[in-house]
Amino acid sequence: MSELTKYMAVWMFSVFISSVAQIMLKAAANREYPSRIREYLNPIVISAYGIFFLSTILTMYALKYVPLTMSPIIEPCSYIFVPVLGWLILKEKVSRRRILGMAIMFIGIAVFSM
Amino acid sequence: MGDTENGQLEGKKKGHLEVPLKWFLILHLSLIVNSFAGTLSKLAGREEFLSPKFLFLYGLVLLDTFAFALVWQQVLKHMSLTFAFTNKPITIIWGLLWGVSIFHETVTPKMMLGSVIILIGIIVGVSGNE
16 A cells, blocks of 8 residues: 555545544434433544544644645545435435435535636 | 424425525525635635734634534534535635636636536435435
8 A cells, every 4th residue: 555545545534434423413412311411422422523623633744745736535525424424313204306416415525626 | 493393304205405405505604604715714824924914814813613513513403414425525616716816827628617616516416316
């Protein structure tokens, strides 16, 4: 595995864990809490923001070796990870129409970044 | 919670929005707030590191991120994560607008075309989940 591939994998992992953190935020939002402040100050939300923080560190580390021009390729992967994880873990319905919309957006992001 | 369920049913039936309009608008306001973070980061990056202006702008970045986090958690109570995330690429277009209006950045025809395709994707993705 080349050095570039290794650091790209780190970046991809960083995008993946921040997608997992989004799932955790949604899982927390689905629960009932005794007060508004507890909606934020609970182990799930705090852990999710801890993961976001770790993700920024990993991205910065990867960016030392991977050119920023790779960003339009790696960052949009969250638009795949989040619906797949939402479907698998949260059992959210992902219709064909939504998949089509996301596919169109992917093409748009690719054209935008060319 | 009731209005969300009704909204979701309505969206499924008619092929329209699956969330109440109010929360759809709040989602988009939060995404506009989210798009400011990149602009503020760029403004901070142009200042001397740790200068008062840098610290002020970086403080605004943190404040903006914090404000977004507060609203995002409320938004997620009223819609599926997949629905919210389908709308997120709109921040690319907001970023483009701020880039042009504040930093006078050049917009290429590909960026314009890409933005239009992204918008079409969002409209297709959010208009009903049947």
